[in-house]
Amino acid sequence: MRTLVFPDRAGAVAAAASAVVAQLRQQPESVLGLATGGTMEALYEALIGAYRRGEVSFCGARSFNLDEYIGLSPEHPQSYAHYMQRRFFQHVDFPADATYLPDGASSEPEAAAGAYEADILRLGPIDLQLLGLGRNGHIGFNEPSSSLASRTRATRLTPSTLTANSRFFARGESQPSHAITMGIATILSAREILLLATGAEKAEAVAQLVEGPVSAxxxxxxxxxxxxxxxxxxxxxxxxxxxxxxxxxxxxxxxADPVSIGVAQTGA
Structure with missing residues (x-):
């Protein structure tokens, strides 16, 4: 594990964006694992900027998102499908048929999860998986007590995650309590993983991630x-x-040169 510490959020985001740009320059047909949430917004803005400057193209790439709420259609403003279109996909040159998300609107979530896992196995492996970090240590929607051998599945969200994500829902708006998520073993099957975490509210989870014991x-x-x-x-x-x-x-x-930041190594 390489742990890189930057003076501020802007520097950390720039380094993460540079790593994605470097991946696509080296392997234009990369399969990317994508994440959502507040931390990713700045990263996608940086990648959109790089695309508009002609520094990167997504035209040969595929993507798989980590998760999706159960019960929300792709058109729902709080679905992650809508988030990805608004925050990223509509601004870059991903082919329309090359971006995959779990089907949260399915009447059979477990079957939809299995189909999504099968798509990852068929079209993967994921070359570079992007991750954010929940305050309770979740990656994707793998909440505390998730099996470390879990694959893509339907899961229930913890109260702390519901509270943290409630800011994205208007007062009185129904907030889903379940989601389809890549499992921990699914995430670990990626060739390379890049996790971006910023802000003091993530400090406890970061300390566990980097220096704590392995624990569900x-x-x-x-x-x-x-x-x-x-x-x-x-x-x-x-x-x-x-x-x-x-x-x-x-x-x-x-x-260092911004593109090389993503591959520079420090730490253990």
Whole structure:
């Protein structure tokens, strides 16, 4: 696991965007695993900017999103299908038939989850999986106590996740309590994983992810078992790390060419 600490959120986001750009330059037909949530908004804005400057193209790529709420149609403003269209897909050159999300509107969520897992196996493996990090350590919607061997499935969201995500729903609007998510084992099957976490509210989860024991109570710790994970942080998110000085980038590395940031290595 490589742990990279940047002075602020902007630097962390730029480094994550550079890693995605580098992946697509090296392998234009990459299969990308994509995430949603507040942390990803700035990353997608950076990637849209890179696309508009002619620095990257998504025309040969495919993508699989981590998760989707059960009970929301793709057109629903709070569905992740709608989020991806509004925040990313409509602004870049992904082919219309190359972006995949779980079918949260299916009347048979478990069957839809199985079909999604089969699509990943058929069209994958995922070359670069992007992840955010929940305050309770969830990755995708793999909540605390999720099996570390889990595959794509329907799952119930914890009260803490419902509270954290309630800001995206208007007062009185029905908020789904279940979702379809890639499982932890599905995530670990990606060739490379890039996790971006910013802000002090993520500090406890980050400390568990990087330095804590592997535990189902902190699902993110399963990433310690993957051979190629990069964790990109800003200083507030890194504040609880005991070895933060070891992970913190020095001035020389920090001045690297932006595209090379994504592959530079520090830490263990």
């Amino acid at each position: 109570f902190w699902p993110c710790t399963a990433l310690q078992m993957h051979r190629d994970v990069t964790v990109i942080l800003d200083e507030p998110a890194a504040r609880d790390l005991r070895m933060v000085d070891h992970y913190r980038r020095d001035d020389g590395i920090g001045q």
